[in-house]
Amino acid sequence: MSVNNTNTNTTRRDEIAAGLAEVERRIAGACQSAGRARHEITLVAVTKTRPASDVRILAGLGIRDVGENRDQEAAAKAGECAGLPLTWHFVGQLQTNKVRSVVSYAGVIHSIDRPKLAEAVGREAVRTGREVTCLVQVALDEDPGRGGVVPAGLPALADLIAVTGGLRLGGVMAVAPLGGDPGPAFARLAELSAELRKDHPDAKVISAGMSGDLAEAIRHGATHVRVGTALLGRRTPFVR
């Protein structure tokens, strides 16, 4: 190829800037029709499968929150991006044997779905003098393979997080069921969040909405949208 690195990155920056402008336009439109303010919504840029150079471009464009779903990839990228003013969000299913690594870089874990995991994160956070914001991932469909606690299990898991050292209970997270209208699932998540906030008024986070359904999520009270494809393009396998 005749293009050098600098030119490649200039082009990539333009692509990402255009993606970000379009996502911001969609968020602004959704906020306007829902009577909400833009500052109520945190855009988490999901950078899984994307190189650290993309993360650096996003940081240069003002993004402060990035999301990853696999520890091995995320740990390497967070290391490469050390020094950038970023909060790393872990949004994928998490095995307890990865907790030590994840707690070393993640400020927020969106996928707490069982007591053992909450306790393991708490132990590691205390050991390393960190505070990790934990969201309880709620399963809104019958598919157990996608992670999440059943709605009936939310209060007990939230109570556990709230009393566990090293953890801050942030709120709830869900992924809309595959196929069909995400509206009912996001409405249910909003109800569960309202119920949770009766006992835990500071647990205000509702992490919902991805590239395809962010407007619907914002309509239903999402405070955090997790957006990959619409910012960075369709994912191809990440070669390490």
Ligand SMILES: *Cc1c(COP(=O)(O)O)cnc(C)c1O
């Ligand atoms: C990949 C991923 C996203 C982003 O999905 P896009 O459709 O690419 O925006 C959001 N949340 C989770 C949990 C993910 O794994």
